[in-house]
Structure formats: C-alpha cells, structure tokens
Amino acid sequence: MSALQGEAATLLHRALASGRLHSAYLLSGPGEAPREAARDFARALVCTAEPAARPCDDCRECRRSHEDEPVELDGAGKRGPLLRHVGDHPDLLWVERGPGDTRVRIAQVRAVQNALRLGANEGGWRAAVIADAEWLNQEAQNALLRLLEEPPPQTCMLLVTASAAGLLATIRSRCQRVVFPPTAPPPLRGEGAAPERRELAARFDQIGDAGLPDLLDWAEEFRGDRVSAAARAHSLLETGSQWLRERVRELVRRGDRDPHPELDAFSALAACRKDLDQRNANPQMVAERALLALHRAAAP
Numbered sequence: 001m002s003a004l005q006g007e008a009a010t011l012l013h014r015a016l017a018s019g020r021l022h023s024a025y026l027l028s029g030p031g032e033a034p035r036e037a038a039r040d041f042a043r044a045l046v047c048t049a050e051p052a053a054r055p056c057d058d059c060r061e062c063r064r065s066h067e068d069e070p071v072e073l074d075g076a077g078k079r080g081p082l083l084r085h086v087g088d089h090p091d092l093l094w095v096e097r098g099p100g101d102t103r104v105r106i107a108q109v110r111a112v113q114n115a116l117r118l119g120a121n122e123g124g125w126r127a128a129v130i131a132d133a134e135w136l137n138q139e140a141q142n143a144l145l146r147l148l149e150e151p152p153p154q155t156c157m158l159l160v161t162a163s164a165a166g167l168l169a170t171i172r173s174r175c176q177r178v179v180f181p182p183t184a185p186p187p188l189r190g191e192g193a194a195p196e197r198r199e200l201a202a203r204f205d206q207i208g209d210a211g212l213p214d215l216l217d218w219a220e221e222f223r224g225d226r227v228s229a230a231a232r233a234h235s236l237l238e239t240g241s242q243w244l245r246e247r248v249r250e251l252v253r254r255g256d257r258d259p260h261p262e263l264d265a266f267s268a269l270a271a272c273r274k275d276l277d278q279r280n281a282n283p284q285m286v287a288e289r290a291l292l293a294l295h296r297a298a299a300p
C-alpha cells in the first residue's frame, strides 16, 4: 500500500502527474509519515507505471527500490556506509543519522554530492533523501545549501524533518514545503496507553510532593550515552507536555484556579526541547530543568 496518501501527499502526486517537479522538497511533520512519503515519492520518481499508480511495487524499478531491511549508516564511515540506496536502486540515495550518531555529518552530505556528480545510471530521474534533516550541523547545512543552489539536472532532493525550524532559512526558501499534520498523541492512561507512558504519567501525578533530592535522583536517570539519554529526555518532555495539557484542560473544566503555573511549565519544557535539539544540551541538565518546572506547576 502506498504511503502517498492524504492531503500532503496529494501535492506530491500532482507533481508526478504533471511532470512539473521541484528540485527540492521539504517534508515536515511528526512521526513516520513524512519519512515514508519521501521514500515512496523517490520510488515513484523512477517507477515506470502511470503516474496515479506510482509506486506500483510491480515494475522492474519498483522491485529494485523495494526495501526489506535498510543498511545501517555510520556518519564516520567506519562501521557502515555514509549513505545507502533505497532498496538497491542506484539512482535513489538515502542519508540519515546513524544509530550511534548525534548528527547527520558533513561527510554524508559530501557523499551525496559526489554520487550526484555522476550521471543517473538509468538516464531518468534521481532522488536523494536527507532524512533527519534537523540533525544536520551548520557545516553540513552549508554544504547542502550549495547543492540546493546548483541542483543537478533531473534530480530531486527530499529533506525530511520533524520540524523545519532547525534548518537555515536559506535552505527552507529553496524547497517546496510539504507539511504533514500532527497526529493525535497516544493516550497517557488506561488500557490503550503504552506501559512506559502510563508509568511516567503516574510519576508526574506525584511530582508535586517530591523533594529536590528526589528530582535530582530522577534526573540521574538521564546520564550516560548521549543518543539514548537524549531519546529518553525527549520522551520525558513529550509526555510531560501532554500531562500538563491534560492538567490545564481539567483545571479549566473545573474552573477553580488559573492554570498559569502549568502554562509556565509548558513553556519551560518547550525551551528544554529546543536546547536538546539545537544546542546539544546535556540530557541530564535538561531533565533537571524539566522536572523542576513540572514540580513547580504541580506543587500544592
């Protein structure tokens, strides 16, 4: 089943059908949808079926671009390649952050540049997907910008990002934007909630009574390997924001006081997220600040 569905994808399909393609697209939004759409759009570019049916999953090009288990990348090129192909299609390139990397590295952008300097293998369209584009460092963004300024012929660059805010304005302005709508957050409580979210929400329910030492102990859980600590800090911030949102809704419904402390904490968590994503902040420090903010909001 094609992921090229929904409103955002209509734009991509229309481009395919008309043959009027931009040299760069920026697909942004939460979850896996932008990423899947980028992959399917890249596959659709080389597919030989009629535009409305692409990617058909049946033609020779689609069989070559079919992916079972993508190769793991390594931004340093030591343990794995800097870039991979979509399936084993030579004209579809894919770059993302390696599982052990905090950034998409400049060497990866350069590898794309070099690969694109050679002509298309099949003489048709080529595509390069930069997934995790918000994790490009400044240097890599500048290299990417040069590529966008002088796009190789018949080549489509597809940038995928959760939020476009971390990208240079000069990059954003060179891309056709495709915005994917936010999806409803998964529940915090009850049967449908994932155990770790339910557990975290239960801990937040008690946070008003926690003392400073308890909060510092809690923040200790965000030490260690930065990639996994940062991922855990992300889910703390995300779940914390949702917990605050539910609390505000409840306060407003009951009408017994102003939700000011909760709204302050909400802004504090947003600032934490920015520091974590854009300033490479220490996850433990970020967790400390977030937990203190949540404590202040919930303290009796």
Ligand SMILES: [Zn+2]
Pocket (backbone or CB within 6 Å): 047, 048, 049, 054, 055, 056, 057, 058, 059, 060, 061, 062, 063
């Ligand atoms: Zn096909």
